[in-house]
Amino acid sequence: MSTVTITDVAKHVGVSVATISRYLSGFTVRNEEKIREAIIELNYRPSAAARNLKSGRTGIIAIVVPDITNPFFASIVEGAESAVGEDRMILLVNTGDSREREEKALSQLFGRVDGVIMAPLTEDEQGPSFFSQFGLPIVFVDRVTKDGEKFSSVLTDNAKGAHIATDYLISQGHRKIAMIGGPLSTTPGKRRADGYRSALAKSGISSQVEYFIESDFSEAGGYAAMCRLLEEEAPPTAVFVANNLMTIGALHALRDRGVSVPQEISIIGFDDLEFAELVNPPLTVIARDARLQGSQAMDLMIKHLENGGATPPEHSMVDVQLVERGSCALPRESQKIRSNKIDH
Amino acid sequence: MSTVTITDVAKHVGVSVATISRYLSGFTVRNEEKIREAIIELNYRPSAAARNLKSGRTGIIAIVVPDITNPFFASIVEGAESAVGEDRMILLVNTGDSREREEKALSQLFGRVDGVIMAPLTEDEQGPSFFSQFGLPIVFVDRVTKDGEKFSSVLTDNAKGAHIATDYLISQGHRKIAMIGGPLSTTPGKRRADGYRSALAKSGISSQVEYFIESDFSEAGGYAAMCRLLEEEAPPTAVFVANNLMTIGALHALRDRGVSVPQEISIIGFDDLEFAELVNPPLTVIARDARLQGSQAMDLMIKHLENGGATPPEHSMVDVQLVERGSCALPRESQKIRSNKIDH
């Protein structure tokens, strides 16, 4: 550990610590050359800890996500990282879908970071008071808590995305449309369910209870949910799956059961994936720019920080987009009808 | 900003700051109850910055990776995070494959973190001096630099994995076996190429120059490389692709060109992927436990830290495994020969 301090440099050059400090801050001092050399020779590095104590800021911004191995969150993090700038860094907290870890980590963030960008696990954290008295600037990304209005946020138009997805299936002639949703306690879980229901309602299709499964955004959850749907007396002809991991799980289930997509069942997912084109068949999805969400969140945070925390909360919304590939088709019934017509 | 300090708490309770400090450190003091209440009432949070300055440690460990959106590195990070323990956190640096960013970030780490776990961009950093003068404990993960022996590391048996992959193709009857490799300046790039060549040599197959393409571990790189291979006069009948992203790219290329796998060409990748089973056909790969690599690296770092940095470097190696799925088959020639035999 290089334990050489500013005092050592000062002594070595023969000036006071104040002069060295000023040199480091960019002021013009007399012995610039000698100081420069001394710093290199002694291999002096300013202590970040001391600077933090003095300045009250750390130059570190935390980003809290439920699961970094989810490509969606990885992209958010990457976006945030890309926008963090030269003199700041990011502290990553992976809560692993554990509320306990989330709370614990949050409390550890004090004094370590200047602000936190977070995708909270659920909307009902510890009630409105928690984040209000949290004391650290917060920007929510992808998800908010109950009192999310009080803080800046960068969300997706979840309801719109879900609506588009469901509408797309309806327009293909599907009527028995199921949804594998996320936890209704989360922002995307709730809003996407809303969008699904509103689309059905708009087309006068009654939403059947057994066609909506509240799952958990995990691959295993998607697998289980799809299995349940297949066991229905009247299985759906199309399924809207509310996130990428569950979509993978659902596809696995279909593959294991030998159900062919889109011949026997149509699938549309939420969130694009690197490999969505490569699966069989290529996956039709609702896509959005996760990287952009991350960078916007960071921009908001930095703006807030540089304004001395005096900015009112801003709410940004990233758009969604239907990416048509091959996992959706006309329902079987329609196909049969057509065939029949042709046969006669 | 919670600007309430230990002094405020002390005043509020009517004791000295030392007593509060002792209470916080777990010593038994007289007014525990009153102190507890005061802390909650005032919403006091110890300043991490002040503690850092006092103790000389930050409780933060940096993890430096080239690309967090690569599922492999995401898993490494997750593994490291899972092993970090209660009282430490991780600082993520995503170098985005930029050497400049890597260096810059590294220099910023000083004093902010207690140690750094890193997957360096290339083996030829600035030579041994760079990391030695860095002054921070280092554990290499997945990749090392030239003087990597001096620091602990957690690698994969790259050569073995590549050897197995190539051998597997040979055992299926392939002779025209190409490899899309990573940069030879990186540990995995070099070792995997070694394994490929050794396997060919062992079977007496001469390695043709045009069958080895040094690419860059990116999806685009894999795409381009595969295109080049397809344009060869005598295209290979099988390709070993040295990482996951390039495999995705290669598959895209094959799909765009209408080349069917495994009928026309066999593909084996390095690193498993969530969706490897779902692509068409399911992907055969060399797999390893990336999460384990991450957690082992963290374990090594913590061990080093808790021994006061007095431990000699340890080198750990995570095993590889062949996961047979459906992307490899007998070469076409063999198929034809067989057909001929049957026909006659």
Added chain:
DNA sequence: TTGTACGCGTTATCAT
């Protein structure tokens, strides 16, 4: 057990 007082490495203020 408790309180006093000093030091951790920097930066900012105030004279000079």
Added chain:
DNA sequence: ATGATAACGCGTACAA
């Protein structure tokens, strides 16, 4: 432009 010095918030040796 420079130097001495007081903070920043906390931990701890020392004395009580």
